[in-house]
Every structure is written in structure tokens, then in C-alpha cells.
Amino acid sequence: MSFAVPATLEARLDELTTHYPQKRSASLMFLHALQEHFGHISDEAVEWTARKLGLTPINVHELVTFYPMFRQQPLGKTHVKVCRTLSCALAGSAEVRAHFCEKLGLDAHAHAPQTTADGKFTVEFVECLAACGSAPVVLVNEDLHEKVTAAKADDILRTGK
């Protein structure tokens, strides 16, 4: 697979580096942008980022492995993040996650992210999403769904968002 960063994206990233007195600071913003574009952070993306920011690949790689939001493999088109932490758990988030897993034929007991064979959905448990007052909450790609019930979960599965 060829790795090519479109010129417009590269221009946007070049502008980003001007926000910081030291280019290295732009690393996380680079990785977010690349992940948004390519779906995950490949080795090429790590090397490209390192080259752009005057770093060695390990400087970038250690970020990808430290920050939970970055992923090294492609995940499903719809990424369902169910909050696992206390307020959501009190409101039944374990049951919500189990519902997603059962409907998608995934293992309801596994903790790590799981992706359906057709690549449509990834389901995972994440920690507190700062919306505990409307628990249980689920982040579907960029959209926050609050007070999620089985019916709302089914809507998410039907529409993919």
C-alpha cells in the first residue's frame, strides 16, 4: 500500500507546526490528522511524521503506543466507545456494551477492542468520557450519545452513527 499525504493535508500540518516554538510539540496533532485521514497510524505515518518534525521514528512510535486513542491497525468504519467508568457502570454501561457485542456477534466478555468481520463496527470499552450526568454514554466516531438504552443502541447499529 502506498503512503501518500495529500498536499492540502500536508499544508494544513505545516501550518500547525507554526503554532509551537518547538516543532516536536505538533506530534499529537499530526497523529490525529493522519489517523483521521488514513484510519490508523501505519509505520509509514510514523516515519513521515518523524521526518517532518525532525525526530527519529521511535520518538513518534512511543506516542502511538502510549496514547490510547491512536491505533496501529485499521478498525471498523463505525467506532463504538462505551464508557466503562463508575457513573456509566451504575447506569448499566456493561449491559449496553454486551448488547452491542451480542447484536454484532462479538464476545461480550472480551475487554479489548473488537471489530466485526465485515469491518463495519468496532466496539470497545473506554474510560470516563466526561458526560457522567447523562450516563450511560457512548461515543460513536465523533458523536456522543447519552442515556443510551437498548433501543438507542439498535439505532446506532442500524444507521452506523
Added chain:
Amino acid sequence: MPEQFKLILKHVDAPGYTPDIACYMRHGGYEALKLALATAPRDLPDGKKLTPKEVVREDVKASGLRGRGGAGFSAGLKWSFVDRRSGKPIYLICNADESEPGTFKDRQIIHKDPHQLIEGMIISCWANDVKLAYIYIRGEMPKGARLLEQALAEAREKGFLGKNILGSGSDLEIYVHRGAGAYICGEETGLIESLEGKRAYPRIKPPYFPAVLGLYMCPTIVNNVETLCHVKHIVTMGAANYAKLGTPNNTGTRIVSLSGDVQRPGYYEIEVGKVTIGELINDPNFGGGLRSGRSLKAVIPGGSSSKVLKAGEVFKLNRKGADGQMTKVDVPLLDLPYDFDSLQQAGTMSGSSAIIVLDDSRSMVDTLANLSEFYAHESCGQCTPCREGALWLSKGLHRLSHGEGRKEDAAYLSHIAQNIQGRTICAFGEAASWPVLSFVKKFRDEFEAQGAADEEARAKGTGPAHGTRTAASPNKH
């Protein structure tokens, strides 16, 4: 009847109020900035003269404003620690990482009234000679990040940011920086490392106090979103009037995030110390009470890291009597004023002002297991006691909440927690230990009974004494 006092949340959720600059300015937005820039120098009784910037800094100190991010430290005092003699640039970072479990107040400001934050930041930056500032927003708020970027662009266009702001001669740029899902980025030195493009490994204090050796080893101010918003209101109201809000040493208003077993979870802004924990839980203006047929079991009063309070506990609080003398008075849990000092005297903290309510249907073992899993997952891994200890705690609690407990688990858990706190680089060590120490101390019977029941079941060969659960869920099965 106790009521909300909406200073920061005045426009949040108001019908027709939108996050754009036009709406903000229709509601008096950026007037505080103009007021601040027009501050007159002040002559002090001792003959000293304060520059306009010093006046604003002094006013923030005099207002009594305490940080809303967790530690409750005086904002004005923190600003006064900034090393101004080094000649290095001074940076300001807005901590918008909002990741302490139970907390969801900054989210409201960021998404519904971003210009209020930006105005507070511009004033704070101007007063502290800051020319470059960042908003560090947690990665899971991509929409919030875009809203802030949009708002910053609008402010730039109006001349509130950039070169020579409103002809003041001061320059300022503010940029949005996104985190990527790590709780430890909320800790200010971890945040700084992260903003430098590294793993968010907290730095040891001393010597790395941000006010001296912060971002790029330059003096740096780190303040919470809500703290920076208050600065705007201090300028508008004047320090003395602001300090009349709330209670002595606990001035102003504060947004409380209320969640868990109440009828009306949500965010409520109160005058600090003017509303009690009981009112927050039970009053129809706030939590509206527990679910029907339930009684209170425990309150986590200041985010998941704060020590738990048990229903029925009575605390000894210092109170000034009519004669001006300090005396100790007995205050029951529900009558505790919700403020910094009362909660500290009750042996816990108001932390990020997030209250999580637990009713009598909840298992304290399972609840703690859920929290400990969070800390095991979020330890940055630098310090051995924290990295290993947080994991042991979580594993021990997982066993205990899955029918594989032992009688001595209560003692075992406390022992581990005691060996984490005070032995780590950052306060995460305490954050991971305090829930364990307080849960086990105050609900020891429940922990021991569960361990004993498991042992008995094993001896009889009847299997787990209680149902097994997938991932720690505090619901009884």
C-alpha cells in the same frame, strides 16, 4: 430553598444562546476584556504604584479565587509564583483535559459558551505578560476542539487576539492542542510533557514547578477551564464584590457535577459553601433525591480520587462562634457545606467538584473494583509503586468481586494502597490509593464478609458465593 447561582452557566442552555461570537457579544461579551485593558494604575498606601496588569493580578488574589481543577489552590497566589526575572517567555495553558471520573462541567463551557473561556484566557494572559497560550483539550472532545478553533478564529478577526490587542500594545496567540485519551494528561506536568510532544510522564516537583520550569522549561501558568472563566467575572464585578459570593476563604461560585444514584443528575452552579451535600442530593432544585425506595449508602464527594463518605458519618468542623472563637462542631454528612475547607476537614476533598452518589443497592466491593480498574489502566507507568500497585489493587478487587476473595483481602488492599501514596512522582499515586483506603476503612465489614463468604463457598465446593460479572460492574447480580 437552596438555589443555583448562575455566573459561569448564566447563558449555558439558555434558549437561543449559540456559541458564536455575535451571540456572545450581544450578551455583553468581551466587555470585561475592554475593562481590564483600561485598568488604571493603583497607588498603594505605602507609596508603591501598581501597573494596570499588577492591579488585575492583585484583584484575582484579593477575590479569593481558588482553582477549580482539583487542588483548590489560590489562583492569584499561583500567578504570583511565576518567575518573572528569568527573562524567559511566560506561557499559559488552559487545562481542558476534564478526565477525572464524575466530572463534566468544563464540557458545558467549551461546547456551549467557548468565548467566555477565551475572554477569561485573554485577560489572564494579558495580566501575566503571556504572549502564547494553549488550550489542552482531551482527545475525546473533537467537536469541542473544533468549536474552540472556530471561536479563536472569530476572536482573532475582531482583534481580541493577535498583534496589539485592541490597541493595548500587547500581543497574544492562543492555540488548541488535542490530547489523545490518557487521564494523566490532566496532571499539569504530564500535560506539559504531552504538549511538548512526548509521553505524558509527570515531572517531579521540586524542581519542576510549572511557574518556574514549565513548558519548554519556561515559567508556565496552568489553570482549569472554569478557573479562567471566573477571571472574567472578577474583572467585571470587582474583586470585593466577587468575594462576597460564596463563603469566606471559599469565594465565588462553582459548578458541581452530580451523577450516580439521584433522580436528577446534572451540572449545577452554586455559591461555594452555600449549599450542603444533602441539599445537592435531595433538593428538587438539585439531585431531587434518590430513586424511590432507596436509601443513601455513600457519597464520593470530589471526583473518583476523593475519599468516600459514608451515610450517617458525622464530622468535626471548625466553626467561628459569635464571640469570634473557633470551636469544633459536629456536622453530619448531609449538612456538610459543599466547599473546599469543609470537605477537607471532613477528611476528603472537593477535588473537581464531582459528586457520585451511591444508594443501598450498590456493592462497595464492586464499586471500588470499577474505580481501581480505571487507575490500573491510567497509571503512566513511571513509578514502580504506582504502576505495579495500581494493577495489584485492581486484580485483587477483581478477584474479590468475582467470587474468588479471601478474608484477608481487606487488609491486603489497604496495605498495597498505603505503600503507593507518598511514594510517587505525581499525585496520581494518592488518587489511586485514597478510594481504596477509604472504602476499605469505612466499609470493612462488607469487604471482609465478601471474602469470608468466598472462602466458605470454596471450602464447601459450592463455587462462587455470588454471581460472576463481566468487567467490574457495580450492579448487584
